[in-house]
Amino acid sequence: MSKVQQSPEYQAAKKYISDYLPDLAIPRIEKLLTREDLDETARATLLTLLGEAQIRAGTPGIALKTLDNPLLREFSPAHLWRSYSLVQMGRYRDAIGELEKIDRMNMRENADLQTGKLLLALGNPKDARPILIPLLKSKDASIQKETTLQLISVALSLNQLDEASSLLEKSKPSNPVEESLIRYLNGRLQLARGDRPAAVGTFQTLLNDPEIRKNLPAALYHESTIALADSLSLEGNESSAIDSLLDALNKNPAPPNLEAIFARLRIWADKTDPAALILNISKWAPLRQAFLENPSVKNSSSVQAINLTPLNAVPSTTLPEPRSLFSLSFLTSIQLQSDDLNQRREGRKRAAQLQLISPSGSAFVNRSLLELGVLNFKKNNFEQALAIFSLIDDEKAAPATKAYAKALAAKAAFAIEEQTKASQLFLEAEEIAREIQRDDLGSLAALNAGITLLTSTRSKEIDEITRNLDSPEARSFLILERGLFLSSKRATEARDLLISFLANFPDNPRTPEAALALAESAIFSLPFDREIALKNITPLKFDLKAKPDFEARRVLVLLALNKGIQQAQDFLTKAPSHPLAPRVLFQLGQTYRKPTNERDKEIGKANYQFELLIEKYPASEFTDPARYYSALTSTALKTDSADKTAILRFRELIDKKGVLANEAAINLCSLLIDRNQQERALGEIVTFLKNENNSQSDQRRFLVLGADASNQIGQHQIALEFYESLLKLENLPASTQNRAHYISGQALEKLGENAQALESYFRVINREFSPETTTSLEWKWYDKCGIEGALSLLEREERWKAAIQLAEKIGRSGSPRAEDARKIAERIGLEHFIYRGRQAPPEKTLPNQ
Template identity: 25%
Template sequence: MKTFTDHRAIVFATLSILLWQSSRAEVSPELAAAAAPLAEGVPEVAVMRLQTLLGRNLPDEEWRAVAEKLAEALVAAKQPADALTLLAAPRLREISSTIFWRAQALASLHRWTEALPLYEESARADNSPFRESAIFGAAEMLRALERRDEALQKFFILFPDKEWGTQARLRSAELYIDKYDAVNARRVLDEMQPKSTAERKERRLLRGRLELVLQRPERAIGAFQALLKKPKSASHAVVIAALSGIADAHLQLKTPETGDDVLEDFIERHPQDVDLALIFGKLDELYRAERKLSRNELERWARDPAQPRRGFAQWYLARLDLRAGRRDRALESFAALRRNETKSAALAPALLEYAQLKLEERDFDGAIAVLNEARALQPEATLRDRIDLLTAQAQYLAKRFEIATATFERIAHSPSPWAKLSLFNASIGWLQLGDHARFLADYDEFEKQGGDEESRAEMRLEEGLVQAANGGDKAADALQSFLRDFPRNPRASEAWVALAELAFHSTPPRLDEAQKDLVRATESKPTAAAAERSDYLMIWIKDAESANGTDVVELANLFLQKHATSSFALDVRMKLAETYYRRQDFPNAQTQFELLAQQNPPGPLTEKALFFAAESALSSMGAHSLDRAIVLFDQVVRLNGELKWAARNEQAVIERKLGKPQDALLLYDEVLKSDAGPSEKREALCGKGDILFEMGGNVNYRRAVDVYDQLASDKEEPTHWRNQALFKKGLCLEKATDRAGALSAFYEVLENEARPGRWRELFWYYKAGFNAARLLEDDSKWESAAAIYQTLAATGGNRSEEAKARLNRLRLEHFLWGD
């Protein structure tokens, strides 16, 4: 909805000229005394007195007289909502004059469309004391609705009127200026004969604006400066409009640096002016036009305690930073504004902008909190509707569909200018909640309200998209129906991509069908969203088709070039990194994992990326790869996440490779004394035992045996860990010349595998078996060695043939053929 532009703010005050007259000839002394402050320009006192009087047990006629005057006072005191509540009382319905006050209240709430017919009805009433006021009000409503020619016709009616004629001419001249009709604007200004100084100053203002229309900014500046130098008798609105006019003139002259001095001087001298919002807005226009902008004034005002200037300075500093791409600084300025103890209702739009930024950051609860604070400032109705709408959108994005849909429905069935948009959103909300009947009801209502074909098509498309996202059985039918009914819709490509996604995620995946749907999407002039999702899906299709990853690497790199800011970018970079890693292209894998960690806030994904970046560095052949791996693993540790102790174990492995066994032992001991999980502690025990074994010497062998015994002692340990520990224990005992103990340890592995119901682990099983047989052969115990080879051969694993060959060799060499 379009509202008055800045210069129009000078005239709407006319609607607040509340007439000290009544439709009643006789006024009681008590009523006259209570209402007297209204005529004296202090309506707030009149409201208090009239409310007290109304609270008495008055006869109906006196009650109506007091209520009518109270409604008038409420409008004058800028309490239009309370005035409307009062005017809805049944006892006031028969009084025709209340129609005018209802129109005044609605106009104060910027509800132009509702106020217009009431003004027109009041103007048609016989013997109405408000006829001319109502005509003027109707003209103003038409002007607000940008129905300029109709507004001019209303103003022409008032030209002969002594009371309203000058105001009507001023408004007509302004309308002609808005239409860039300089000839008629000059004619009306020349013909009028203003009586008061205030009217003459307003005419001078309009002459200045006329010079701007005629592209004579120097003359316009002269007219505006004359008003500012001698502002006496000029209304505040005229002064503000003159300031705005000077800014526009300097924009025409392309000298914004000069124009901003005038506005900055006014702001400096009037830090609490009621129209600071308009002045800062115009100042921002000048700043946008400047080549070399100075932030000094805004930064100084942002530190000064004077309000509301401080809040406006913080707001417009944030805007400057946003335009300069300094988003973090902008968020800091908005946060500082939010922390101010006192905030004007004029700053509610700033909080709305802040909430929008938080939504873009996906901080939904933060956005809702800011919007609640904006609503608490009690802004005008149109802005309050925008706040409610954005709150509902935040709830929707946070997947709180029930709350969001209820809010959308409320706005949809209100006089809000956002009603139709809210009805659209409410219908989609019902889809998310699985209430298809309510969706259809809203769709029908939208159609009856004259919803355009494009919007109806979008609702049908959203029906299919939401069902597809939620795994609905009828999603494909809904999407196909949309494509049949709206084949040339600009978003047809999105339906084809959604169909491709359904085919890909089916069981089993229909990869050929998915690719054909993506081709149709490409042929349908894809939207940006469709192109992004299509490129994303193709990566996973190619990943499912081929194991070598060549296409995946190419498509993933292309996606990141084309859609760098996509919400899918993190997933794609992870897939690219994993593909490089799987192909053993460790340098590229490391690069992608590190980029992923840098671009993602601290969390599980960042931790995983850093961990595998370190693993990639560990696996590469670079000169400093091990040092880099240690640094990356240390970053994982500092994140204090699930991979912390796994990273410590990997650091210990690197220290072993670097020939620093004592450092590695310290790291393993840190893991063993920590709250690490069983798998990390098993890894640390095994690593510690391996280091002690590598260090050599009987003392270290015995220490290693103790560690391996600890690892093998838990009967519930995974079999491969227990078998590994027993095998390595046997090696230690053999090195310590305890051959009997070594044989016993090796044989225990074979015994474990022989137990029924155990998962078969053959790697350490074969190693232990062959080593046990070797020890027996070394001791010339051929029969026992043959028995072990026979057991290994009967196992049926990948080394069974090797065991058979050794068994046959042993039998041939030592004549061990049995019966």
């Protein structure tokens, strides 16, 4: 090995790696590996170095294959680099498994430190703590320091404040950045203890001391801004906290944590003078037009929006900076909730302004719509929401404004599923527009009248409206909207409309939207057509900032096609708060579970996505399904920690008593049985069987599991009781009956009840089986009863003629194992000299002497 290490190629490779040029090191290492004079140690060292270079070059998948060489299976450095590769691929649990294989004493501490970090990343501080604590005694000062910082985070996460305090006292930062981090952690500890003066002092020092501030990382600075406000709010001092946040917004108009800042302002708004707060924040809100030129209302019950855009509108301005939008949204909320009528009127105006200037589908628009109507829904007074848009009529607005108001009121009616009223209001808007010769607005109102009828069965009226529309653009729009609506309802009729639109209007700017809807219809609606979906989705790409909903839907189609993993990861990184982000994350996990021609299924990565969804989106409708699939993938990983996670997730679903509760219970029992915890499983099964609301299918599965578990631990009589209960169920599938008789026969054999066992087997064997209609599962248990059950028992009892007769019967049955049965009959006949041709003549009886 020394000769290799002294070679110019090796020295150059090491130098390139140290100079952050791993791509230049790789060919040199590969060249060294072609030498024929390498012994096993040298080759193992070079392979490990190659894997390191490939990881540093950003190709963890290639590195993993390199490090999978049989020479490296007992080589600790290779296990370490394999773990780094797996971390880059998001396979944290697999990386922990590699770290556990490291047996070199001088590498063990670093392996444990990395394991602790990974467990923290997976949200398991309790598991990380016992691994990290011994490292505090390490002789390596850098490991001690890093371990201390990790354990402080562990202690704060577990609310173990005394331990966090003790560790902070022992921390000895060696540079200004570490000093800032320790100071920040100390402030978090003071905040957790409710020590307002100390926490305030700590975070003010971090933010205001020039020497400390210049060494403070940007992320820590913004976190400290929030932490300072949280500290100030203690002991009922919310006003001071608000002042702190307002001051921060004055100094920095575009911090990355605007959402967190305004979330706290909403929470604390009622703890201060509302007039002063409104005055302070109003200076950041965009100036309001004297008249809402381009009202745009989003439909709460449909993916699509209905936009009313007059041709002679004031030219649109650029999108306001984020602080302006947050401020406007905040003011809308505060003023709509005010007891003062004038403030509520201002709130309505701000809400309309917010709809006008915000990006389509943004959270601000959704909030404003919600607050405009839902605040009045608290007492189930739904008409008030509609009245919000109708107030312009009461103010005797200009005809053009009335037309817009009618259209907006129509949209509100549509949102509360009053389609007839909505279509009527749109037609009234059209009439007003025609009277003032605003044919553009009239046509658009008529178009939206057709859209409101999409959810009804009044197709003839829609056809008539479509024919009467003035422009081809409007007609194409309504055709498209019909296709989009039907696609959103998973109706196959959508395909013809969308295909027609794409064929007849190829230059329409909304063709990407139509292609997306067509792809969705083809992949999400019966009959499925992957070819159409793939053809239409492949060319599409939407700008995430401009059209986040479309990009989210595109990613979902790609994932449904078992593609688009990278696109999904990019979407989740850039738009983690998008409403469809939980669904994308869930579908990403499902995609990792499915193998393709290009890759194997990746259970570890799938598990990570489901766990991440549970952590990041606890209120999502996909959280419970994520719990279920996290449990399934954890079970497949077959490690102790993964089993604990699986059991935890199953328990959570059982306790919630939702639609997945029984499925979780069944899988929990199955897991316990697989892990040789049959008695524990039986206890669970007995409990679940007491639930009178179980479906017959679930009851059947519990009974089968109970019988299996009982048989495995020798409680054959209890197993028989389970199967007796099973066979009493009505409408029992034939395959389940066959299985029940087979397992019952097995249990009876073990109890020495061979005659009863044979009877159980023959209840299946003597049934009429048709090769054309019998399912594969029915045949499976038929063959088990016949060949593995009755035939095996008859041979053990040396009842050769009966065995031959049974084997021949199975051979004539048409079962998948009929040929096996015929061979068995032939073998028994040959071994025991039993004639199997024509009927043997009866034995002669000697005459009486």
